[in-house]
Amino acid sequence: MAEASISVDQDQFICSVCLDLLQDPVTVPCGHNYCKKCITDVWDFDKKGIYRCPSCKQSFAPRPGLGKNLVIAEMVEKLKKTRSQAAPPASVHTGSGDVQCDSCTGIKQKAVKSCLECRSSYCQNHLDQHESLFRGKGHDLMDVTGRLQEMMCSRHGKILEIYCRTDQRCICMLCLVDEHKNHDTVSTSAARTEKQKHLGETQIKLNQKIQKKEKDIQELREAVASHKRSAQTAVEDSEKIFTELVRFIEKRRSEVMKMIRDQERAAVSRAEIKLERLEKEINELKKRDAELKQLSHTQDHVHFLQSLSSASISLSGSTDGYSVSPHLTFSDVVNSVSQFRDKLQQFCREETEQMTETGRFICIHSYLFIKCEFPLDMRINLQMCFGVCSENHPGHHCS
Template sequence: MAAASCTPSEDQFLCSICLDVFTDPVALQCGHNFCKDCITEHWDRSDRCQCPMCKEAFNTRPDLRVNTFISEMVAQFRRSAQQKASSSSSSSSSSEQQVFKPGEVPCDVCTETKLKALKSCLVCLTSYCETHLEPHLTMSGLKRHQLIDPVENLEDRMCLKHDKPLELFCKTDQTCVCMLCTVSDHKMHNVVPLKEAYEGEKAERETDIQQMIQKRQLKIEEIKHSVDLSKEEADREIAEGGKVFTALKESAERGQANLINTIKEKQKTTENQAEDFIKELEQEISELKKRSSEVEQVTHSEDHLHLLQRFMSLKVAPPTKDWTEVSIHSSHEGTVVRAVVQLEETFSKEMKKLLEAELKRVQKYAVDVTLDPDTAHPYLILSDDGKQVSDGDVKKNLPDNPERFSDCDCVLGKQSFSSGRFYFEVQVKGKTEWDLGVARGSINRKGTIPLSPLWGNWTIWLRNGNEYKALDGPPVLLSLKSQPQKVGVFVDYEEGLVSFYDVDAAALIYSFTGCSFTDKLFPYFSPCDNDDGKNSAPLIISPIK
């Protein structure tokens, strides 16, 4: 419909359907006038033929003919409006208005110098500068048109099917529609004006945004609280570590002092013994020198009878000791070794205390783990409570779903973890072979699965009853003081840590460190082959005591 203006007293020349000046006006039997195309499209989309104004119904669709009188009157009004617009345009200086610049919306009516549009009309689908906007601000018919800030591509605001403005919003189909859509494709739908829909959507978006802001503010507080807790924990660890290392240092210093005292005491004993030997030897030397003097005196006599008799008495030697087997021996051998062994025993006791405390700490993160039957290899037998798994030596007829392992005798836990810390314990008593650990959710389920962090699993295993190995890159052979009967598995997702513990001995078996987790982690279990009953004992997920 052409956009034209009329004087304020000519409202009767406006079509009540398109709210614009008549184009090809037709009169119905009830006396109301409409644009021919408007009333035709309205009836095409409606079940009944009736007047949109007075609702008078017609049994048959009226034969519509253009009312030439009204048509001529409309033409006169159009010419009058154009003359008025031209007069207004010539009287106003275009220099007082801004000339259209790149990136701005131009006036669609300006023919020579394009001025910047001040408003766009959603009814006329035209953008107007200040001069050409005047009729929309002064003429009653055009005053009803909806004006918005200037926008480009106004044709995108027209219904492609009915060539009518998109003035409504269908909540049912969540799309913008025109008036005619409401009596056709969107009949009986929940339809509201665009402004109402906009206000509703705006309020909903604002609510959503505020909720998102609140959630993030809460997350900030949560993170700050976590940092505070982490600092408190760090301070406790520093203090505890200081106590432990101070105790170890003092123990080492005491051991060193005891070692020095022991060596000095032994040296003092040796020196005292040597002094006693020397005094005794000096005494004997003195006696022997005295005898030597007596012999010397006898040799000066000429009386040989007396001399021989005297020699006979001198033959009896003074009392002396046999010094042949007497010696001073160093007794320091093994002193240092014994001191170090004693220190090692002290350190071992302190280490055991630390590991016991560490195990109690990680046990705080215990989670309830159950086995997922959808992932279990067909050879495996799972208990009804999902806490035990063993190898049954017989392949069950199970659906080969994507989650199920096809070649490896293993099963995953139902629970997955993508953040934080978690811990669980597994009884391995009576088994000669097993695999334990965690695996990422995207681990290959079909075919052979190499046990390595490179393939998305962090595990340790037992083979041949006494061979323990951590399947790291490369694998690490483990030397354990005792055979674990119950194994604890601890994971710190953010820290990239997977640790295994001998629960009964409160000893650390092995730790994977510096891991990079980007996927969900699942507990991983493999009871391994039954081995003709030698390895028939089940793996049992145990409650934390």
């Protein structure tokens, strides 16, 4: 005999608590089916000893026992097999920062709405199931949030919908009639409006401060850029001036060296001429001395007297008026160069001190910025000191 085919609505096997296929299904006395864990958790949470059916709200006392519904369990297993053989529906998996669906088993899907009454977030599939079960039953939906537990009172498990101004915190309705009785309270929406106004004023002040700081930053950057340009110009100008000074000193050094060498050659030349003359005179004198020695040994008296008379005449006509200093020095030149060096060093020290005193230190808000100003006549002073002519002073003559 052929087995009869019965069409069954899958929604009949959905747990109204977790909104997923029944797991270990049990039946409560009113006939509704739930996952054993789901209905146990619901009843364990109720501390008042009143056990209601989440679907029809029928209450039971005492707490009824829970027996496994074998028929429903078998049909759920067949339904799971049918689902696994069917093509998986298109879904959106959770990514970084997304809220997961609390009802999905296996791979969690991205939640699209949250229910404060159920304290759960649902993907689109489980949201449709939730709406079919609880539409019109006071289950308000809100934009998905991962802060559901923070929005519930940790003491009473109710939504935080009251703001206590006295204690500056959010409370639930049960808190209002309990420890917050006679406190200054408003709804969270009203408190939000008040705080939002204050927040707006704070944001305006913050934006003004940000704009002021950004302006300060811009001014500081422009000042730094200007300082760098000024410093670069000063470096280039100073380098040019010092190059001119070095060139001038090199020229003067060459002139002094040439002067010393010229004087040396002139003195040596004069001395060599005198030496040559003296050597000739010495040779003549030696020749006369030899003749006199020979004459002193002659036996011819007449010849002796005649020769001695001519020799005496020759001796009386000799010249020996040469005057040459044996210690020729250039100490005067060295002293002049030393004085030039001392004056140069002294001038450099004085100008350096003047440049240091001229530099101005400017404090801009919370930073220290140094602005250096060099005397406009510094280059002119240096040129005039060392005899370097300037185009700005055509009437100046180098000394």
